[in-house]
Amino acid sequence: MTALAPAVSAIEVKDLECRYGATVVLHEISFTVRRGEIFFIIGGSGCGKSTLLRNLIGLHVPSAGTVNFFGESLADAGEQRQRELLRTFGVLYQGGALWSSLTLRENVALPLEEYTPLSPAERDELVALKLAQVGLTGYGDHYPAELSGGMRKRAGLARALALDPAIVFFDEPSAGLDPLTSRSLDELIRQIRDTLGTTCVVVSHELASIFAIADRVLMLDKSAKGVVAEGSPHNLCQPGADARARAFLTRGENHP
Numbered sequence: 001m002t003a004l005a006p007a008v009s010a011i012e013v014k015d016l017e018c019r020y021g022a023t024v025v026l027h028e029i030s031f032t033v034r035r036g037e038i039f040f041i042i043g044g045s046g047c048g049k050s051t052l053l054r055n056l057i058g059l060h061v062p063s064a065g066t067v068n069f070f071g072e073s074l075a076d077a078g079e080q081r082q083r084e085l086l087r088t089f090g091v092l093y094q095g096g097a098l099w100s101s102l103t104l105r106e107n108v109a110l111p112l113e114e115y116t117p118l119s120p121a122e123r124d125e126l127v128a129l130k131l132a133q134v135g136l137t138g139y140g141d142h143y144p145a146e147l148s149g150g151m152r153k154r155a156g157l158a159r160a161l162a163l164d165p166a167i168v169f170f171d172e173p174s175a176g177l178d179p180l181t182s183r184s185l186d187e188l189i190r191q192i193r194d195t196l197g198t199t200c201v202v203v204s205h206e207l208a209s210i211f212a213i214a215d216r217v218l219m220l221d222k223s224a225k226g227v228v229a230e231g232s233p234h235n236l237c238q239p240g241a242d243a244r245a246r247a248f249l250t251r252g253e254n255h256p
């Protein structure tokens with residue numbers, strides 16, 4: 001495991017600006033994600049949730065501002081340290097992003113082959129453990145196409161967990177899932193956090209998931225091009241909370 005500084009927040013974002021060419025999508029974004037927290041990034045379509053996620057994990061370079069992970073800046077780290085820090089993240093992309101020509105076992109083994117010196121036998125053992133963690137024991141020899149959408153998400157999560165990440169990022173984990181399957185994925189995310197202490201950052205606009213598992217949410221807004229509210233979903237529904245956040249979280253029913 002990569003050594004990480006103790007007792008600092010998992011992620012600290014300061015004055016971040018995200019743009020595509022000359023178009024600023026988000027500006028003055030500042031927030032902190034605590035260790036072991038389930039933190040949601042929410043907001044209407046096109047407000048910049050996926051953009052923010054891509055800027056956090058280094059797929060896009062922010063046009064201004066800083067992002068620190070456990071007190072360290074990914075952007076300022078040397079190449080070797082960047083590689084180490086990237087190993088401390090897992091990402092569950094929409095659709096699970098599994099290789100269709102590989103079995104589940106092979107899919108989960110990929111990051112282990114790339115980043116660890118484990119022997120094949122040790123790898124097999126770890127893959128079996130990861131599949132068990134997401135409730136897919138016995139499915140190692142299946143191909144992604146043989147699984148339901150919910151199972152593919154679980155398999156994607158097993159792969160995201162392969163290197164024991166300190167933080168897992170999820171982009172719209174419930175997209176395309178029926179409510180019950182979505183609910184069981186929510187429970188799995190909570191279980192991973194509770195048992196492994198993994199910090200979870202979830203991009204979503206699923207109200208059921210937000211109220212079921214989010215400790216805190218960061219709400220983005222397209223016209224504000226930034227953050228309009230931050231707090232527990234419950235608090236953001238109370239009178240006195242930002243009207244846009246309240247309207248979003250109550251589907252407009254409590255909106256003045």
Ligand SMILES: Nc1ncnc2c1ncn2[C@@H]1O[C@H](COP(=O)(O)OP(=O)(O)OP(=O)(O)O)[C@@H](O)[C@H]1O
Pocket residue numbers: 020025043044045046047048049050051052205
């Ligand atoms: N590659 C890109 N190039 C230019 N503009 C982009 C690009 N990707 C997204 N945008 C624009 O940036 C804004 C934010 O998009 P983004 O995909 O981050 O929103 P989102 O909140 O994730 O939306 P959704 O809920 O629909 O997934 C939108 O106006 C979008 O058109």
Ligand SMILES: [Mg+2]
Pocket residue numbers: 049050051
């Ligand atoms: Mg998106």
